[in-house]
Amino acid sequence: MPWRACGKYLSSAGILLLPVLVFSQLLKHSLMVAIDLWLAKWTSDTISNTSSSGCTTQNCGFDHSPYSMVFIVLSCLAIIMCLATSSAVEWTGLRVAKKLHNSLLNAVILAPMRFFETTPLGSILNRFSADFNTIDQHIPATLECLSRSTLLCVSALAVISYVTPIFLISLVPLVITCYFIQKHFRVAARYSLYKNYTPP
Structure with missing residues (x-):
């Protein structure tokens, strides 16, 4: 798929919806990175406290409530952002498909008679059936998978580079x-x- 077609698809989402989609993806993965960093801090502090006191967490009775409360809050926010991101992706796909369908329908209706004389009817029907099935069903899921995989790789590289x-x-x-x-x-x-x- 050429970059021009990708740009046309994303620009059809609108000025407001596309930044919301990007921001929700960034916020979701930022929360996932925050959960990983918080778990690393929780584990590190527990190990350091255990080694300094010379006993285990079972017989020393360490209180992990601050750690667990922050972890629960971050996990709940991450779940909410996952739902919001999925909704934003589906809403973006629906709006783009509707806009592209209306544009194609107007172009076909306003086309001159020579277009219908030189273009097979099956080719026109395929644009409204098979091609729009791809736009409706496959492209939003592929877009979400691409953005999720890209941000996961970037966040993993960022965390590894920060730690090591x-x-x-x-x-x-x-x-x-x-x-x-x-x-x-x-x-x-x-x-x-x-x-x-x-x-x-």
């Missing part, structure tokens, strides 16, 4: 290697499609 700064040294060759691997598989996929193509 020396990881940044190995990050540059990893990025270069991943780029060339992705480029290789893209070329291989295009070659496979061209090889298996049978003209009508």
Whole structure:
């Protein structure tokens, strides 16, 4: 899919809805990173307190209520943001599909007679059936999966780089290697499609 088509799809969401979608995704993954950092702090403090006192949590009776309360609050906020993000994705897909359908319908209705003489009726029906089925069903789910995977990778790299700064040294060759691997598989996929193509 060309970048121009992706830009057309995202711009059809509107000026207000697209920033809300991006902000909800960023906030959701920020909460997930906060949960991981808080669990790391909870574990670290528990281990340090246990080793300094020379006993276990069972016989010393450590009070973990502040840690557990913050963890519960962060988890509830993360669940709420997951629901809000899913709703925003579905609402964005519905609005984009409605806008694109109206634009296509107006273009077909206002098309000159020469268009209907040179274009098969089945091709027009496929635009309103198969293509819009992809827009309605597949693109919103793919968009959510893409944004979730991208932000998960970015947040994981950020947490690892924060905890282990020396990881940044190995990050540059990893990025270069991943780029060339992705480029290789893209070329291989295009070659496979061209090889298996049978003209009508």
